[in-house]
Amino acid sequence: MDLAVRREIVDDLTELFQILPDDVRRALEACETTEDLIEIVLDLGRPPEARFEGHYVLLRDDPVTAEELEAVIARVGSFGPDNRAGIERTLHRISGIRNREGYIVGITCRVGRAVFGTIDIIRDVLETGQNILLLGRPGVGKTTLLREVARVAADEFQKRVIVVDTSNEIAGDGDVPHPAIGRARRMQVPKGVRQADVMIEAVENHMPEVIVIDEIGTSDEAYAARTIAERGVQLVGTAHGNTLENLVLNPALSDLVGGVQVVTLGDEEARKRGSQKSVLERKAPPTFDVVVEIQERDQVAIHHRVADTVDALLRGVEPVPEVRRRGEGGTIEVVQDAAWPDEEPESRGHGAAGRAGVPVRRGHGRPFRIFPYAVSRQRLENAIRDARAPVEITKFLQEADMVLTVKGQYRKMPKRLREAEARGLPIHVVRSNTQAQFQAFIETLRTKTTDDRW
Template sequence: MQMLQNIDLLTHPYPEYLDQPNLVTSQPLNEDATIKLLLQAYQESELDFTYYEASQKRLANAIASNGSRTLGFDQINNYKLTSYEVLTTWRPQSLGPPNSFHIHEDISEILALLPEDIAKALTTPSMISGLVDIVLDRGRRPCAWVFGTRQFLVKSDRIVTPEDISYIVEKVGGIGNDNRASLEYQLHRISAIRNRNGDITGLTIRVGRYIEGNVSLIADILAAHEKNILFLGEPGCGKTTIMREVVRQLANKRDVYIVDTSNEIAGGSDIPHPCIGLSRRLMVPSLEQQAAIIMECVENHSPAVMVIDEIGRSNEVEALRICKERDVRMIASARGNLHEILKNKQLSGLFGTSSLSSELCSEPMFQVIVELYRGQYDAWRIILDTVQSVNAVLTNKDCQVQVRRRLKDSNGFLLDMQSL
């Protein structure tokens, strides 16, 4: 009791009920046994205090995040999902560096394409950092999409003229049959709108960026070599930007090939953009030939990993089925979300279903789905069990999926569960 008082701990409130409160003094142990037991007690109490410290951290983090779990990736154990508080308390060396991005963007190449007055409106730092698309339609005011909002670039009496369109198309070097063009050694993309006579009446200039470190939210999934991953989302949600970093990281250790739809991942030059690291790129002459290029890649190059930027047609789905049968890991993207893809006659086969069926017909080609949403670049919805989720959608049952949210300047992230 005196020992407890000496370290400011509560003594037993009813000592009269203790069987032998003076056991140690009445029957002293020998010196060696006393030292051994005291050391054991000290080590156990130190461990208890460590548990207490981790528990306090978890409580504080849960309060700060409104009940969300804070997790991290245990790099020593193949990036296994682990309690952030456990890692910071017991294995801080296993945590990676804080979440940080290195954004590579060269807006000057885009500005050089534009008429001077339009380009001038895009030179402010706030405009550049959030610029996604520049929209130019004949007879209308030029505008841009910045951080998810439309911003007009010139005064109301300035409209886009046929000469403006021709000026840009000439600088680009022409627009292809797929109504897309890219810039040499750049990641930007120019898309055209034509009238019924084939004349170009509008242009969309998409800013291409390369962002190092933007796939940290799925480090565990990338480390699982057997997992095929499908990124889903509407245009402008960041699918292609994310896939650039995926291929760079995977190519450090594996033989990665990119089937590059419209040259969006690695740019339009014969020499691919450095953002893809050690991976190799196959260009697609036209959308109609993409399935054939996928098969050519498998048969001629035997890739360990194949990356396809945009799946959109049933013959591509069949080509991917053959890739899966040959144990090629697949990373791909498509437009829409899981519910929309399951209703799409061209793409429902990705998940082993038919648009006319309410049940799985075969095993899904992708084990993991990552749903992305425009403007929510730090919150990804992760479907880790495609079979369970597809069955839930087909039978109108509830299914819980993960939502991972990046923590700024931290090497952890927040995890919530959400109904599909």
């Protein structure tokens, strides 16, 4: 993928600055740039701060007074049960910190921006109609991306889109939604605990083709998401968690990716797998087909096959997602291809420790067998076929004559590679998942294996 993308940013900062004390507003307007302004913090008895990406600026030396906080609250209006308020028809969020008596003693003014064009890094995934879950740390841009998903699906794909807006962060405060969501419709949630009910109501009453949800955070909401997906409605949402692995380990939200259950195997099956009798397995098909981890504002990791990835995680295999990055000028490039290692469930072998580069041995009367770990199986098969090499790819570690992996995985030495060393298997390391690397590996294998069929 090599696509130049034009991005347009709408931040409505003038409306946000209007609610602040006059000298604080003037200090902000005097800043060299506000493009990377994240939030403005007003804490009682402390100087006001402007927080930018990677640094902060004190806006004056004098501390914030109770009168100034009251003036800001009067301009904003009442705070809800979640201690949040907003500025009508903007995307900014105003949050309060209360003392024990319930009085507000601190205010966080978080800047909300509509970034048109940011969706292009995952646009092809959205076009497939699959259910997409966005993950990432707070402030990395999940809601911004979700807002653009709603606009593109409604305006460009001409779909019926409903936004379930629990905290009014996606479409802004007030009854009229912000233009950033395009022709998508917005349903507000009176209380956070009712989000699951509003999700179901949206499907039953308004016939959407796409539902957009921010912050799926409870088991009830996870169940509602599964119900929506089973009705054939495309679901795009965010959840609490940085990575897919975090989500699998979260009891309340693991159902979003299929859930986890303990399965007791029979003696014969456990012996066949080489595992304990009690193992973890995925309980059901995932609600979301694709998981996008937003690693940085301009970099995402995409798990295209969530079911296979979760199965691999439960076997102790570290997934290798596709990683995309937006470079200077808006060019989007794939910096890492996805790879799904074909492996057997956990096994327990013993033997002398092996090392990368050890000469290989073959069993007589059968092809040389390679166990690929976190490498592209398709490209490896192509290299074997092009070289007409007497080599097979095996799913089972105990059948392998060698393990093939990439440099990054060998440095981490995950569980499966440690097990290969314990079995005495040689581990060959390639720098990256490229066809050229696999072809060079096959040529290296020729020099290390004595066989008249090469």
